[in-house]
Amino acid sequence: MAKLLRQSVAILVLLTALTGVVYPLLVTGIAQVVFPRAANGSLIERHGKPLGSELIGQAFTDPKYFWSRPSATSPFPDNSTSSSGSNLGPTNSALTDAVKQRIEALRAADPGNTEPVPVDLITASGSGLDPHISPAAAIYQMARVVRVRGISPEQVKAMIAQASAGRQLGLLGEPRVNVLQLNLLLDGR
């Protein structure tokens, strides 16, 4: 038994060194050389200063911006150090109440718009950091942004197209619009 224990500890130490030190260091080394931007948070940079990450969503409530999906992180939405979904069950009245409030907020910011609201725009994302909205959610908000900013719909449409991505390899995932990239375009940054 003592021999087994000794062997256990010895092989544990050796394999820990291999899988816990050598392996992550090797991946880091290769990644930093081959994919430096992706390995360091996919930052959006202008003049050497980071303006955010293209992968991490930010919250918007100003009518001049496109709004991201609702976020259930605490203590403030899109808190990137505390990723989380709402975990509200489908029959929980707290979910329907939250959805009602979100619809009211959207309608208050855009009184003329009576279209049905795309579901992703009024439901909290799984991570609380979803950087994307569906193309439907971008179309839904377009009239508001056009009116508040006083720019032409064609300009905004072009910016939406620029911030959009289709299915990867033409097949995988869903079409989507990156909200932070779109709003940075609107601000001319």
Next chain:
Amino acid sequence: MTTNDYLQLGLYLVVLVLLVKPLGAYMALVFADAPNRVTRIGGPAERTLYRVAGINPEEDMSWKRYALAMLAFNIAGLLLVYLLQRVQQWLPLNPQGFGAVSADSAMNTAISFATNTNWQGYGGESTMSYLTQMLGLGVQNFLSAATGIAVLIALIRGFVRRNARGVGNFWVDMTRSTLYVLLPLALILALVLVSQGVPQNFKPYENVPLLQPTTQTETVKDATGNAMKDAAGKDVTKEMPVIEQSLPLGPAASQIAIKQLGTNGGGYYNANSAHPFENPTPLSDFLEMLALLLIPAALCYTFGRMVGDRRQGWALLATMLVIFVPLLLVCTAAEQAGNPALTHLGVDQLASTVQAGGNMEGKEVRFGIVNSTLWATATTAVSNGSVNAMHDSFTPLGGMVPMWLMQLGEVIFGGVGSGLYGLLAFAVVAVFIAGLMVGRTPEYLGKKIEAYEMKMASLGVLIPCALVVVGTAIAVMAPAGLAGIANPGIHGFSEVLYALSSASNNNGSAFAGLSANTPFYNTLLGICMFLARFPLAIGMLAMAGSLAAKKHVPLSAGTLPTHTPLFIALLAITVIVIGALTFLPALALGPIAEHLTTFGH
């Protein structure tokens, strides 16, 4: 469901099945007793490890010695993870300065990772230092998976060997799983994931400005650090501006690759693979999902090769797919149908070219419905437990699919190694039932199945069932258990049932609304995870020892063939009947009741 939905599901299944043969054949060489072209390549590295550790790779262990080595090794690993969490504040690679993890949470996490469950009571980016993630959690991702494969290989040897005393060498099986199978696959996957945007570095968290600053409510504290109260006795609060976002970085990709491949599932970040850093693109999602099922599926082929009849392996894989595919379609249809409670509020949940539609609460836009349900079904069929959408927010029937897949005993693919040895236990039960029907002594793969094997197989089938049912009963009777429930009513019961199903089958996913990081749940779930893993593995090794000692029974006209559609149906029905009989009452109180009361009309 749209055409694209079917295309994505179809592509996934086709690629998976295409990879089964090459990887399965490779693993059969890795675990072959005789030296071959694969084991010669790693030979020098392997022999160095054995020499330094004082291990004799030629030793052929009895099943008892094999089990003791497995236990000693895993308990040593468990203690290391516990210790690392308790002293991480004094160790390097802790740029965020995280303190020690509480004793009950650290013990729960240590058991969780050593048992290949990877239930997470903690939030990774706010609790664990880089060092703890790498040396503790990351290492166990490899070693718990390697342990599962080793036990499976020993059981296969039980079927193959004749009149033998030993079932192999645990150190060799475990080391080879790590060196030849897990490490190379993880290295490739990790690098592809980085290319998609998963961070891999040792930098502190990166602060970036918010385009639109926001505010957070903070309680005002007096000079002694106590919350100040107003006249009504409420905490005084003020709105504090938030102008920055702190991006959590670190060596994430290396850990995420192995957490998927090793059916571990413990996320680097709290939101697991829903987090855009953990799973940035549809391609990363596809590969992470492929990694989930890859080794468990390929091991079926390895099994067929090692027992000398590849049809036996394909039959087991077919059994898994026969149960997996219909449940996948049920889950997808339920989620795509959306939440009827939202329809009359003026919400558009219909799928179209510009949106995925459906029940998007707790899901990510880049994955939509079909990739969320595929993941949910795959991660619970396999005992992985990582998530890319929040199962707690699934529709009642959509959420019942992952719950039931775990309750089936994690044998539909199941954990790396552990899933297949679990299914082999069911196969033994199935041939026994068939034997009873015609009044013959049952045989499987040329070995007589007698009382001893039946006892061990039954233990393997019944231990997880008993843990789920008894554990849920304890949790819903204890005030501390009820206190953790987040959603009111029927759904709250589902949260508890899901947690116990997950822990008692070493899955690790959650209806995450449940506040499980409490001494009560940390202890209860810790016990369940431990008992579901090690007694079961020891039972399988005992069966391996008994089988290896037996002589071979030649095929006769009365032998039940175990590679035919008839046997596939018999095995699938055995799995489903045991899962249905045991859990239908509990499911009726949870998801079924929830569906009927609100969705049914």
